Structure formats: C-alpha cells, structure tokens
Amino acid sequence: MACEKKGVSSFTVKVGLLLLAGCILVPISLVTMFRHYTVPLQSLSLLFSVGSASSVIWGEENVGSHHSGRNEGPVLCDFSSSRSDMCELKGDIRVLPNATIVLHHPLARRQSWRMKPHPRKNDRHALARVTEVTVVSSSSYATADHSAPRCTANHTAPAVVFSVGGYAGNMFHDMTDVLVPLFITTHRFAGDVHLLVGDAQPWWLDKFRPLLAALSRHDVVDMDRAGSSGVLCYPHVVLGLEFHKEMRVDAKRTAGEYSMADFTLLARRSYGLPRDTAIRLHDRFSGRPRLLLISRKTTRAFTNVGAIAEAAAAMGYEVVVGEPEHHAADMASFARVVNSCDVMVGVHGAGLANLVFLPAGAVVVQVVPLGGLDAMAAEDFGAPARDAGLRYVHYRIAVAESSLARRYPPEHRVLRDPAAVRRDGWMALRAAYLVGQNVTLDVRRFEGALRRVMELLR
Known part of the structure; x- marks a missing residue:
C-alpha cells in the first residue's frame, strides 16, 4: 500500500509540472503565432x-x-x-x-x-x-x-x-x-x-x-x-x-486635443447661435437670467408649469416655456431659444439633450422622477453637461411630487421599493417610471434648487 501511495503521489507531481509548463508555454506560443500580425x-x-x-x-x-x-x-x-x-x-x-x-x-x-x-x-x-x-x-x-x-x-x-x-x-x-x-x-x-x-x-x-x-x-x-x-x-x-461615453467625448482618449466643449461649440456655430457665454450675476447691471422650462406633452411632463414659472419669476428669472420640436425648421428655431437662455430646467428625458446649444457657463437643472434613476440621469445628462462647460443641478423629486403617488397606495413597491422593480428588468422599470409618470413640483421645495442656480450664475 505504501508503494502504491508513493507511486500515485509521484504521478500527481508530474501531472502538476506538465500543467504548469503548459500554462507558461501556451501564452508564449500564442504571442509568437500572432506576433507577425502586430495587432494593437x-x-x-x-x-x-x-x-x-x-x-x-x-x-x-x-x-x-x-x-x-x-x-x-x-x-x-x-x-x-x-x-x-x-x-x-x-x-x-x-x-x-x-x-x-x-x-x-x-x-x-x-x-x-x-x-x-x-x-x-x-x-x-x-x-x-x-x-x-x-x-x-x-x-x-x-x-x-x-x-x-x-x-x-x-x-x-x-x-x-x-x-x-x-x-x-x-x-x-x-x-x-x-x-x-x-x-x-x-x-x-x-x-x-x-x-x-x-x-x-x-x-x-x-x-x-x-x-x-x-x-x-x-x-x-x-x-x-x-x-x-x-x-x-x-x-x-x-x-x-x-x-466614448453617453453623449460625451473622453478628452483623455483624444490626448486632450478636443472635448465635449468643442462639440457644443461646433453645434452652436453650425446653427448660427450667437451666445457663447451665459450671464454672470456679478453686479446689479447684469440683468435677469433667462430660464427655459422644458414642457413635455406626454409622459414625465410637468403638471403645474404655471406655478413653477410664477415662482421662478418671483425669484428674479425671466421664464420661457418651450417644447423641443422634431422638424428641421423648428429644430433650428428651438436651438436659438435654448441658446438665448442661461438656465434649462427639465424632467429627465430627451429634451435635455438640447443642452448642446446652451452657452458655456449656463446651468442645467435635471428633475429626476421616482424609480431610483439618479445614476442613469447623472450619466445621461449630468456628466455631459459638466464636460460641455455647463453647471449642473440634480433635483430628485419627493414621492408626493410624483403622479405615481396618486396611482398606488403608500406601501406599494413602485413607491417604496424601486430596486425591486428594477430587478424585474428594463421593461418593468420603463413601464413603471419612464412611461407612466408625471411630475407636480413642490414649488417651495424647488425654490432651493433655483437659489442654487443663482449662486452658480454668480
């Protein structure tokens, strides 16, 4: 039995050495085989x-x-x-x-x-x-x-x-x-x-x-x-x-030669937009900052646009309410409206992509609806805004500000456990939070975000 055990142990050692040699030789062989192709x-x-x-x-x-x-x-x-x-x-x-x-x-x-x-x-x-x-x-x-x-x-x-x-x-x-x-x-x-x-x-x-x-x-x-x-x-x-990244140019991958700010400058130039810099509230002669409130007709729409506009106007903003258009002529026209503004406010959605027409130093305020969408919202529009030389304010709504609060009972998982909904997959998340949700801003609560915008413009 002792001899058999010794034989097995020796064989195991040999197999181990062969496997180790194989692990070393196979990568070397592969490198040698592909070396003449000089692939990056x-x-x-x-x-x-x-x-x-x-x-x-x-x-x-x-x-x-x-x-x-x-x-x-x-x-x-x-x-x-x-x-x-x-x-x-x-x-x-x-x-x-x-x-x-x-x-x-x-x-x-x-x-x-x-x-x-x-x-x-x-x-x-x-x-x-x-x-x-x-x-x-x-x-x-x-x-x-x-x-x-x-x-x-x-x-x-x-x-x-x-x-x-x-x-x-x-x-x-x-x-x-x-x-x-x-x-x-x-x-x-x-x-x-x-x-x-x-x-x-x-x-x-x-x-x-x-x-x-x-x-x-x-x-x-x-x-x-x-x-x-x-x-x-x-x-x-x-x-x-x-x-590179969502609506972004990774300047590190361009060796610093160009960035997202260069793309937005190109966008402004291509549509003949006059403003390259936003207002600076450094003295009493600066005037009123112009705020664009993006209105959506369907999902993720503001349901109290009038109240939001009144509150912003009372704080010193000149308010413009507009909806992005899809036709060529209207696109150019809306780009001019965006460029005339110093602040753009909108619920998370495609309309915020018009930030590419804002003058440098302007502020993007993204209103993020329920659904645990903060990371996605920040990646889609927060990071691109900063890369483009804009300022960014992230406003996460409270449960009471969502139309879902009036559709579901307080303990429903759509309101209390968005992570559980996300585990059901993208289509479940989309149906619950992106398609069927509107926003009624708590104007007094939102004033905090508007005050932060004023600070950034200073």
Whole structure:
C-alpha cells in the first residue's frame, strides 16, 4: 500500500509540472503565432470572441492604433468596445450601392465579414433598424471577383460609413448614438471626409444638415438613395463610429486635443447661435437670467408649469416655456431659444439633450422622477453637461411630487421599493417610471434648487 501511495503521489507531481509548463508555454506560443500580425494590444483578445467577424485577417505591417495615424495596413478592426465595432480600411476601396465594400490591397487576405455600423452593438431592438454592411477583401480582384466593380466616382478624401438607424428621431439618441460619435470619428480629418450615411430618413438629414455640414465640407451621401451614384471609390474608409461615453467625448482618449466643449461649440456655430457665454450675476447691471422650462406633452411632463414659472419669476428669472420640436425648421428655431437662455430646467428625458446649444457657463437643472434613476440621469445628462462647460443641478423629486403617488397606495413597491422593480428588468422599470409618470413640483421645495442656480450664475 505504501508503494502504491508513493507511486500515485509521484504521478500527481508530474501531472502538476506538465500543467504548469503548459500554462507558461501556451501564452508564449500564442504571442509568437500572432506576433507577425502586430495587432494593437487592446485588440488581441478579440481574435477569440468576435463571432462572425473572427475571420478578419489583420495587415502585416506595423499598423499601430487607428488613433495614432500610423495605420498603414489594409485592415485594422477594433471590436473591444461594448458599444461600437469599428474597422479601418486602406487600399483600393469600392463602396457599392448594395451595402457592400470591396477592398483590394496587395497584403490583404481573401476574406469577408459583416458589420452593423451603429454604436449600439448589443441592443437588438436598435440593430433591427440598422442595415448590415458586407466587407470583402483580397490581394487581387481577379481572385475575389472576375468582374471587379468599376469606379463611378474616384475620391482622394477618406470616407466614414455609418448608420443612423436605431432610435433615430429621439434627440438624446441622435446625439449620443450618432452625432457625438461622428464628431469623435471625423475630428482628425478636419472636414475633409465624406459621410456615407445609411438608414437615414430625409427629414433626419434635413434636421441635422447644419451640423453634418460642419463635420464635412463634402455633400452627405445618402446610401439608401444613392443608387444613381454607382460605385464610389476611396483610398481610406472607416466603417462604424467611435463611442466614448453617453453623449460625451473622453478628452483623455483624444490626448486632450478636443472635448465635449468643442462639440457644443461646433453645434452652436453650425446653427448660427450667437451666445457663447451665459450671464454672470456679478453686479446689479447684469440683468435677469433667462430660464427655459422644458414642457413635455406626454409622459414625465410637468403638471403645474404655471406655478413653477410664477415662482421662478418671483425669484428674479425671466421664464420661457418651450417644447423641443422634431422638424428641421423648428429644430433650428428651438436651438436659438435654448441658446438665448442661461438656465434649462427639465424632467429627465430627451429634451435635455438640447443642452448642446446652451452657452458655456449656463446651468442645467435635471428633475429626476421616482424609480431610483439618479445614476442613469447623472450619466445621461449630468456628466455631459459638466464636460460641455455647463453647471449642473440634480433635483430628485419627493414621492408626493410624483403622479405615481396618486396611482398606488403608500406601501406599494413602485413607491417604496424601486430596486425591486428594477430587478424585474428594463421593461418593468420603463413601464413603471419612464412611461407612466408625471411630475407636480413642490414649488417651495424647488425654490432651493433655483437659489442654487443663482449662486452658480454668480
């Protein structure tokens, strides 16, 4: 028995040593195997997890990061973001009307993959409204396609291919899913870039045409209606948009070159808005600060707008009541109203995304309804406001200020235990707090927030 026990122990030790050696040698082998691809370190893990895109073969040059301007290889993709996939292509690139991109480069491998170029990659509801783009690459058109598509138009400037799709038409999603990421992606091209837009309704393009024109000095190409444009050829194409944070530019990732404040300045310039700085109440000649009270007609609406306006006026504000519009002409008009104000007050919702038109130093007051929504509200509008050079006041309503207090008994979990509702999932939270709740502000309680605004304006 002693001999058997000793034999088993020796075998176990040998197995352990073999496993340890394997743990050391396998990573070394993987590094050696992929070393000649010189993929950026942040992308290495993606080779094992990108699903249908895992067939992508990387260029063999020292491509570096696509932020550094050293990308000389034919293909460089980054699938590491939880929000957005991006591929950067260089070579002889032909964009076909059927949402296909053909890449020819002497070092490109013969392959194909599909992408949905929209910054909500894990949201199936959003992606259902996004057209998939197919990319085909090879070192020779003769091997990839005996009848290579002929160029209808040759361009020397690069192009960015992206989809509006998703939740287009909601001002917050227009900004956070499309326009801010587009600003981040195109900034390095200084306006000399073609915008190839998919899934965009004509009214959406009209609504944001001034801002799109500020991002590119070339005409926007509507890919859904560009059949007559034929095959567009470029030396450099970026597929997808770079996403940082909700309606924010992470200045650290731009090496401090630009920030959200630069985006809001661009937005003001594109719509011809005159005010770049808000009022400063440093002396008696400053005048009255102008306050915009955002009125919503449906859910999360103020039910006592008149009383709120009267209280604000009594405290020294010039009050304007307005509702964001969706049409192009009304959008420009509302942007001018926002820019004329020093304070914007609204219940958590898409209308607060109009903060991009406020002058620097203005104050955003976000009224946060019941539902434990503070973290989400702060991320969606509080942080973007600060990044844009604005001041921010967070007003969490009391239970009595919510219309839900009149719908449910005092001990109902919707009122007393929002965390339990959130555990039921996003749709339960949305139904309970975002769709079916209005706000009747306690004017006297809200005066504390308005006094804080006055302090910030000083």
